[in-house]
Amino acid sequence: MRQTGDPAPAPSQNRAADDVAPEAKSTSQSTAPSTAPLLGGKGRQIAGQLLAPFIGIVLFLAMWAVLAPQVDTSLGALPGPVEVAEQGVSLFDEWSAAKELESAFYADQEARNAAYIAAGEPGRVTDFEYSGPPTFVDQIITSLATVALGFVLATLVAVPIGLICGLSPLVNSAINPLVQIMKPVSPLAWLPIVTMVISALVTSADPILAKAFIISALVVMLCSLWPTLINTAVGTSSIDKDLLNVGRVLKLGWFAKLTRLVLPASLPYIFTGMRLSLGVGWMVLIAAEMLAQNPGLGKFVWDEFQNGSSQSLARIMFAVVVIGFIGFGLDRIMMWLEALVSRNRTI
Template sequence: MATVFADAPDAATPEIAAVAGSVAGNVAAPGPTPAMAEPKKPNPAVTKTVAFAKSLIAPMLGILAFLAIWGALAPQVDTSLGALPGPVEVAAQGFSLFDEWSAAKDAEAQFYTDQDARNAVQVAAGNPAGVQNFDYAGTPTFIDQIFTSLKTVALGFGLATLVAVPIGLFAGLSPTFNAAINPLIQIMKPVSPLAWLPIVTMVISAMITSADPMLPKAFVISALVVMLCSLWPTLINTAIGAASIDKDLLNVGRVLKLGWFAKLTRLVLPSSLPYIFTGMRLSLGVGWMVLIAAEMLAQNPGLGKFVWDEFQNGSSQSLARIMFAVVVIGFIGFGLDRLMMSLQALVSKNRTI
């Protein structure tokens, strides 16, 4: 069979060569393309500011809604002291209480100024025996009561921590000891401060018989009631933290032949810190609530006594003052909780195992 091959032309026609050259030029040698613009990065400070603002919007809206509902419904509620105060009336009494504190401070300063002047006259007259120094005995103001309550809860919380943490660590490390004290904890934990108060009052009154004790008797009574009611969360959480320590760490301690004190301070205590601080936060909140009830019932100095005195006063301003005291008590409790959270974060950041 014959096969026919066509002879390739030696040269393309001028038209085809022109088209081929044009295509080759467009494909093989493209021109420079403009560079793509990189997206602009947001400013970190602006991003954080926007995120912080957004995090405040919802809480602020909630607070404003609460104040609006409170202001609208308060005039509709009639009490024996008149209509329920709204936010404006309560805020006005807050300013009034601050003015009373300022006036009391001025009176105290004037008292000591006059006393120093009288003593200076006696010294100038050559009669040093006539010099007399007295303490100012004015009525405690609302702000004075706040500081009294804070000092009381600090003492009670400190005593509770000193008692609860060692017992909790021992209970967490010793199942036998934990089994022995667990029934007592479960029985004592739900006891109301109102039940502890008369017992503590009688015991402290029998122990403190001095006419001028180092600490006022009422102050000690309130602090001990706070301690007895607030130590249980710290004790329980500390025991859980000590019991949940990684067994490998304890094995390392045995290998290194660490003593009990070194094992406690270098292994057990650092591992238990998150649990301990969680318990302390709970204990501080319980202690603050217990303190107000104890002061109110026992008529010990503090915010609880202020609330009870205003309730007994029965004036037209008493209800607004009580409500302002409630708001302050809530803010102080919130602040104490934030303080414990910050302390926990600081200690946890610096702890090493």
């Protein structure tokens, strides 16, 4: 018989606590292994995406800095990353100074015209354009505008022809030999032909677009349209025949079949071709600008090579780095557009 205050229940409580504790321990032990691999996997993924490229770039810059001074050229030792970066800052300062001169020019012109009007001499009012030499930033803008025009023209020509070739085996057989012959032609071969044709057609003293700009854009178009054309034709010909049969059963017109069936199914191939075409066009443009002395980054590189100053080599190398970054950026833009269009794509 148990008396009041007997501590006998305590062992039962302890046993209950002991029964609960193993469950808690087993729960904590079962959850720990499941979170560790997850965190480890994320860590490895982040390291692969960010840390590895960073280490690669740092190693490249270190090798460049060590090996560059050991290479002697006619313009002096090969500049290292620091010298190239300094010239990049110098080029930006030159652009800022040129913009200040341009702003001062237009401000003086407006003040002078206002004084003429106040004096009752409106006939002396002038409207001159600033004609300073183009800066490095201006050359970048010119090259981007040129490649954009050439790429748009190439897309407008290549996509319709590729769709027709993909839908018609007969047309594809007729055009394929011409494509295979024209595709390997160098831009250096197209340039004199395009120059003579445009010089004969554009005879106006003040055309809407500069003659050199048109020549460079057409050379880009002629050299960059082939990847888009070929990929469009391949994508169109690879469409599931059952999908086209559904269009026949629904009695869709050619435009409805093209916009609802053919184009959505071919979009991945088309954008792959457009990405390749844009990359080819950017490479072609630099070569065309160097050879034809048309405004742009290619002309900047050639002018610095001809200049032969102690800073020219570093400026050329900085231009090469900028050209590479711009090409990378253009490719990323095309990837983003492809993802955006594919996300809203319905068949």
